[in-house]
Amino acid sequence: MSFNIDWTGEFIAFFALAVCAIVGAVMALNFTKVVHMALSLAFTFVSLAGLYVVLDAEFVAFVQVLLYVGAVTILMIFGIMMTKHQDEGQEAARPLLETLAAIGCLCLLAILIFAIRDADFPDPAGSLPADTTREIGKLLFARMAIPFELVSVLLTVAFIGAVALAKREEEPK
Amino acid sequence: MNMLASYLTLAAVLFCIGLYGVITKRNAIIVLLSVELMLNAVNLNLIAFAKYGVQPSITGQIFSLFTMTVAAAEAAVGVAILVAVYRSRASVNVDEFDELRR
Numbered sequence: 424m425s426f427n428i429d430w431t432g433e434f435i436a437f438f439a440l441a442v443c444a445i446v447g448a449v450m451a452l453n454f455t456k457v458v459h460m461a462l463s464l465a466f467t468f469v470s471l472a473g474l475y476v477v478l479d480a481e482f483v484a485f486v487q488v489l490l491y492v493g494a495v496t497i498l499m500i501f502g503i504m505m506t507k508h509q510d511e512g513q514e515a516a517r518p519l520l521e522t523l524a525a526i527g528c529l530c531l532l533a534i535l536i537f538a539i540r541d542a543d544f545p546d547p548a549g550s551l552p553a554d555t556t557r558e559i560g561k562l563l564f565a566r567m568a569i570p571f572e573l574v575s576v577l578l579t580v581a582f583i584g585a586v587a588l589a590k591r592e593e594e595p596k
Numbered sequence: 597m598n599m600l601a602s603y604l605t606l607a608a609v610l611f612c613i614g615l616y617g618v619i620t621k622r623n624a625i626i627v628l629l630s631v632e633l634m635l636n637a638v639n640l641n642l643i644a645f646a647k648y649g650v651q652p653s654i655t656g657q658i659f660s661l662f663t664m665t666v667a668a669a670e671a672a673v674g675v676a677i678l679v680a681v682y683r684s685r686a687s688v689n690v691d692e693f694d695e696l697r698r
Contacts, residue, residue, distance in 0.1 A: 433599065439607045448613040448633060454695075455624055464629050467610075471636055472619035478603070480643045480657050483664075487639075488649055490664050495671045496643040500627050504676040506682045517620075528612040535608035542603055544600050547652045558654045574665045581669035591683070 436477050457503050463540035465496040482556040604645035611637035624681075624688045628674045635667045 447467030451460045468491040475484035552558045563571055610633060617630030623669065639660040646656025685692055 434602075434687055437599070437602060437606075441602075444606065445609055445613070448610055448695075451626075451629070451633075452617050452621070457625055460626055461629060464633060467633065468636065471640060474603075474606075474640065475643055478643050479648050480646065480660075482626065483639075483643060483657050483660055486661060486664060490668055491636070493610065494668060498675050499625055499629055502628075502678055506625070506688045507686070515638055519691055521620050524616055527619075528616045530671065531610040531615065532608055535612075536605055539601050539604045539608065542601075544598060545650050546646070548650060549652050551647055551652050555654060555657065559657060562654055562658060563661075570662065574662055578665060578669055581673055585672040588673070588676035589679045 433477060437474065440470045440477065442472045443467075444474070458500065461496055461499050461503065465492050468492050468496070479551050479555055482559050598648070600644055600648035604641060604647070607637040607640040608643070610634075610640070610682075622689050622691055624678050624690050624693070627690055628671060628678070631674075632667060632671060635663060639663055 444467045447463050447465075447470060451463035451467070454460045454463060468487060472484040472487040472492070475481075475487060603698055614630045614633035614637065617633070618627055621627055621630065642660040642663070644658045646653060646660075649656070682688060
């Protein structure tokens with residue numbers, strides 16, 4: 424294992440944002456109140472959007488902020504407000520299950536990290552186009568037009584299904 | 597250790613944190629949010645490979661856009677199911693969601 428890290432600007436930005444993301448995720452698991460967990464994960468999502476900017480994916484970063492921070496987190500907070508959480512924080516601890524889960528996750532993490540360290544990543548041949556947002560637009564409406572339309576149909580169907588599921592059923596007379 | 601390996605390691609860490617949350621948490625909303633965290637780790641992989649892969653290409657970013665859309669649909673349906681189950685069971689504890697086992 425070698426740590427020949429050259430402290431370029433990109434690595435510093437990556438390191439700071441990665442620490443933010445991991446801290447947000449770990450804090451989310453440690454908080455006892457559900458709203459705090461949701462907000463902490465929103466912090467993680469914002470950090471990931473920053474990482475996307477570092478990776479030259481500005482459009483995806485904006486979509487991440489709009490969709491995850493703006494929509495999914497707010498949806499979850501509405502879900503929290505529509506349900507009751509009085510007895511939170513006093514649930515019985517399950518040490519066996521939590522230990523087993525932690526061991527399993529750490530094993531998976533170790534396998535993944537060893538696989539990543541073993542893998543041989545060749546240097547990229549070429550680079551991304553300068554204006555990635557314009558290229559995304561061109562590709563999305565030319566080559567990816569059919570998947571794009573399919574995804575929009577999927578979204579419509581899913582939201583209609585969500586409305587139908589969450590609608591209060593009529594009382595039988 | 598080049599940049600791609602760093603991004604992949606961060607994604608693996610986030611994925612495992614999300615997995616731990618899915619397994620251990622009992623609150624259904626936190627389980628849904630942990631699934632979102634795992635999907636975000638996958639997106640980070642896709643975007644890292646879009647820049648640092650052998651053939652840098654914009655397609656990875658478009659894939660991540662599709663993944664985000666599917667994740668949004670999943671979150672909406674998940675919260676709808678949660679609200680529907682909460683009406684009948686008055687609980688958000690995933691251990692009590694066992695109607696299909698009876």
